[in-house]
Amino acid sequence: MSASQTRGPLHSAPLTQEWWRTAVIYQIYPRSFASGNRDGIGDLPGITRRLPYLRDLGVDAVWISPFYPSPQADAGYDVADYLDVDPLFGSLTDADDLVTIAHGLGLRVFVDVVPNHTSDEHAWFQQALAAGPGSPERARYWFLDSDDGPPNNWPSEFGGSAWTQVPDGQWYLHMFDRKQPDLNWSNPEVRAMFLDVLRFWLDRGVDGFRVDVAQALVKAHGLPDFHGDLHAIFDGKVPAYTAPFYDQDGVHDIYRDWRQLLDSYPGDRAMVAEAWVNPLERLSRYVRPDEFHQAFNFAFLQTPWNATALRTNIVESLQTNDAVGAPATWVLSSHDVIRPASRFGYAYDHISPWLAAGEPAPDITTGTRRARAAAMLMLALPGSAYIYQGEELGLPEVIDLPADARQDPTFTSSGGEILGRDGCRVPLPWEREAPGYGFGASNTTWLPQPDTFADLAVDQQTGQSGSTLELYRALLTIRRARQLAAGDMDLLDLGVELIGLRITTTTTTGTTQVVVNLADNDWPIPAGMKVLIASHPGVTGSVPSDHAVWLDVS
Numbered sequence: 182m183s184a185s186q187t188r189g190p191l192h193s194a195p196l197t198q199e200w201w202r203t204a205v206i207y208q209i210y211p212r213s214f215a216s217g218n219r220d221g222i223g224d225l226p227g228i229t230r231r232l233p234y235l236r237d238l239g240v241d242a243v244w245i246s247p248f249y250p251s252p253q254a255d256a257g258y259d260v261a262d263y264l265d266v267d268p269l270f271g272s273l274t275d276a277d278d279l280v281t282i283a284h285g286l287g288l289r290v291f292v293d294v295v296p297n298h299t300s301d302e303h304a305w306f307q308q309a310l311a312a313g314p315g316s317p318e319r320a321r322y323w324f325l326d327s328d329d330g331p332p333n334n335w336p337s338e339f340g341g342s343a344w345t346q347v348p349d350g351q352w353y354l355h356m357f358d359r360k361q362p363d364l365n366w367s368n369p370e371v372r373a374m375f376l377d378v379l380r381f382w383l384d385r386g387v388d389g390f391r392v393d394v395a396q397a398l399v400k401a402h403g404l405p406d407f408h409g410d411l412h413a414i415f416d417g418k419v420p421a422y423t424a425p426f427y428d429q430d431g432v433h434d435i436y437r438d439w440r441q442l443l444d445s446y447p448g449d450r451a452m453v454a455e456a457w458v459n460p461l462e463r464l465s466r467y468v469r470p471d472e473f474h475q476a477f478n479f480a481f482l483q484t485p486w487n488a489t490a491l492r493t494n495i496v497e498s499l500q501t502n503d504a505v506g507a508p509a510t511w512v513l514s515s516h517d518v519i520r521p522a523s524r525f526g527y528a529y530d531h532i533s534p535w536l537a538a539g540e541p542a543p544d545i546t547t548g549t550r551r552a553r554a555a556a557m558l559m560l561a562l563p564g565s566a567y568i569y570q571g572e573e574l575g576l577p578e579v580i581d582l583p584a585d586a587r588q589d590p591t592f593t594s595s596g597g598e599i600l601g602r603d604g605c606r607v608p609l610p611w612e613r614e615a616p617g618y619g620f621g622a623s624n625t626t627w628l629p630q631p632d633t634f635a636d637l638a639v640d641q642q643t644g645q646s647g648s649t650l651e652l653y654r655a656l657l658t659i660r661r662a663r664q665l666a667a668g669d670m671d672l673l674d675l676g677v678e679l680i681g682l683r684i685t686t687t688t689t690t691g692t693t694q695v696v697v698n699l700a701d702n703d704w705p706i707p708a709g710m711k712v713l714i715a716s717h718p719g720v721t722g723s724v725p726s727d728h729a730v731w732l733d734v735s
């Protein structure tokens with residue numbers, strides 16, 4: 182069978198080559214990456230010690246989830262002080278050392294900014310409680326009077342009402358946990374405070390920011406009741422702006438100010454939006470030339486294992502981003518969603534990023550096979566890509582954590598209906614024979630590690646032909662050598678259940694063809710095409726179902 186081209190270049194190489202346009206960025210979830218001591222919780226010295234592993238993996242940068250002082254009601258996404266490090270994770274000196282050592286290894290560093298809400302233990306919220314109704318301190322948050330229950334019907338993302346009453350009778354808004362009060366972004370003090378936060382970290386040498394729930398900062402005027410369906414929004418079926426607390430046009434002014442600040446620093450600093458908005462055209466507004474550099478493509482992450490759906494997402498993502506001159510930013514997993522090795526193993530399309538109680542166990546063999554093929558697709562696509570720690574090890578979601586071990590607030594606030602996100606946050610296995618699989622200096626880990634992690638430990642996969650870790654390493658090496666992310670790309674018509682990409686770069690490395698086979702039968706590799714890499718080392722003459730291949734066709 183020969184591949185025939187059905188359209189002109191779907192995507193043309195970008196005109197400029199800033200590092201973030203093609204970067205592979207590795208997400209570190211500090212509690213669960215590596216610990217430098219015996220307490221079972223990961224920390225900054227633990228990360229620093231393992232940075233050479235990330236250099237060897239071949240990524241360009243790391244994004245580190247929050248490590249700021251926090252009561253840890255939402256694993257650090259409840260920030261009590263934006264300008265320091267929680268002793269749980271180390272000190273500011275440890276943060277400085279991490280950045281310096283990362284830079285020495287050629288890795289850039291993004292830190293996480295959480296601007297939608299503070300912790301209720303942040304000085305501002307404590308001052309607001311003390312100052313009372315009508316005070317300027319309360320005006321930094323959303324404190325309202327209401328005699329008959331919450332001021333409106335908004336739901337918290339974590340379950341229940343988004344309002345909590347304080348002893349003097351006023352209610353405050355929290356779109357997440359009650360320990361995460363929402364800031365009022367129409368207050369200039371809030372805007373000024375966050376510019377100071379960005380400056381503080383930029384001055385310390387960080388290369389940029391991942392911005393938490395970037396779509397939620399501005400609320401519709403008057404806080405009107407919400408009559409839509411939150412789950413339909415989460416599943417990407419209804420535009421996010423149909424909720425008066427998401428994707429309101431006013432958010433963009435905030436990021437224009439932030440972009441100006443970043444641009445005033447040397448060294449190509451950048452920021453990526455965590456914005457769960459749809460359709461993709463709405464997402465592209467966040468990456469207009471004077472706003473974010475990147476925005477996670479969660480629609481890709483939520484696309485089921487279906488060739489037509491994936492092709493549609495790829496076309497729309499590239500077209501909407503190209504229209505504003507921004508790179509697409511591909512992502513398959515994060516600390517918030519079911520790990521791909523499990524998600525792709527369900528007998529049904531698992532669109533929801535979260536696991537509900539009572540769902541059947543996925544087929545990990547199928548899931549892993551598909552997750553590897555999906556990684557081959559993601560890492561060949563033009564633009565930037567994110568890898569969440571452990572994805573490169575093929576870790577599955579740990580679905581059978583005991584209820585008393587679970588720490589994600591979504592579990593308790595949903596009354597156990599949502600299992601929560603702990604299953605993708607289990608501490609990483611580094612060495613099979615070491616206590617806690619080498620996570621720290623003891624066998625304590627803040628979430629229990631399953632026995633299945635033993636064979637998936639870094640030391641078991643290193644140098645092991647066919648391991649997921651070696652697959653990722655090889656993919657990143659080839660991606661870089663052939664400059665795949667910076668090429669022109671065409672979509673090929675190979676059949677309904679196949680995804681075919683043809684990538685041409687201006688360098689002498691030649692043309693690459695990528696084929697992902699979602700059909701039941703094999704796809705024979707045409708004569709004259711050389712296999713650069715396959716999702717399984719045994720793939721040579723033809724590509725079996727649920728496998729992928731990168732081919733040299735020049």
Ligand code: GLC
Binds near residue numbers: 295393517
């Ligand atoms: C983001 C984070 C998530 C957190 C939430 C509230 O979605 O990724 O982990 O719970 O924001 O800060």
